[in-house]
Amino acid sequence: MHDDAAERLAAPGQFRYCSAEELHSWLDPRPDWTVADLGSGPGLYTDTIAQSVGRVLAIDRSAAMHAAHRERDPPATVHSVRADHGTLPVADGSLDAAVSLRTFHHGVRDALPGIVAALRPGGRLVVLDWSTSAPDFEAGPPEHERYDVAGIARAMIDAGCRIVRTEQRRETDLVIGERRV
Template identity: 30%
Template sequence: MLNQPRKISHSDSIISQFTKQAVPFLRMSQHSNQYGLNLVVKLSDPKYDDTVLDVACGPGIVACEFAKIVNHVIGIDLTPAMIEQAKHLQNEKDLHNIDWRVGDVSKLPYKDDSFSLIVTRYSLHHLINPSEVITEMYRVCRPGGRILVVDVTPPEVKKNAYNYVEKLRDPSHAEALTFIELKRMVESKGFININTESQDLEMNLESLISSSFPNPKNKDEIIRLFKKDISSDILGMKSYLKDNEKYFFFPVSLIVAYKPKQSI
């Protein structure tokens, strides 16, 4: 009997995609956008005695930013190539208070109440079950501690079109939630005292496509949809032309929420 080809899981797709993206993701200036990093720090208000977990840490950009301020940071990511880039970034910045781990963020390998601050940025839209990850973040958060979730949140009426074009560009994309959906998900886990911020993150379309390695047959359709967005606002991404190049904005939401000091 012939061996049947192994079905590619979504986790396989994430690892494949982000192994290719590891270096360009780190080098893309928008991911290290200082305004966005300043928002992350301002909203989560890290202190020296915080112990921070960066969930789906990617190449370590956010973890390294927190490591400048807090006592200790751990970054965990499913993709080994991303962790390798994170280690390189840590060395470049001469930071000595970060540990890295390859692991499944839907089953965090940490005890209950382990961290005072838990962060995840630009990860949830890649996950089949983001609610499961928020549940895990609640579990490992100390009473009185907080989480910070940063992700792209398209407008409700543009959500389907947004997710369609993003899946064309990046096969590891699962679903981007609206701001209301994301906020309700956080609230449903028992978090309280929620504060939010937003950011329009500008991107050059050609640069993003070249760094995310979509199927070549999808490139023309991606460009067509962004061209239509310029004239008709079908994606909710405020696309526009500058010097004959297409630019757009990712609509990003930041949500910080606290775990009650006593269980509710």
């Protein structure tokens, strides 16, 4: 890989923060689903999602991250989309789910109205981001860029989700919502 950040983000040790099994259980996907991976980076989680759904949109604004993902030879069901979270190139109601895995603080919060609009009614949004209560801040952004569970949930509710699960974890916080019908 050409980019140190991409190499670090693609390392299997990243599953420490969210395992493939956890992600699958949170999504509870079906084979015909279309899922957006918001801030997909080098595709570690994108490729995990692709094993269970019909189509994954790997959305990232970084050409270097998309290049690193291509080097990993992603499944044919993965479609790379170079875009910002706030300008998703999808029709309203066209996504079955979207995931924001440690990217909420990278503009996903501000883009929530459009992201939720892109979900079909009942579509699932999984947000896992760095905890404000983490014992140290070696991983992830500085404390002032983090959101707590209540802040993530409030933003999702304001954007049109009903919250189905919250969990404060050691280093990350999880909020799962569904687009209100």
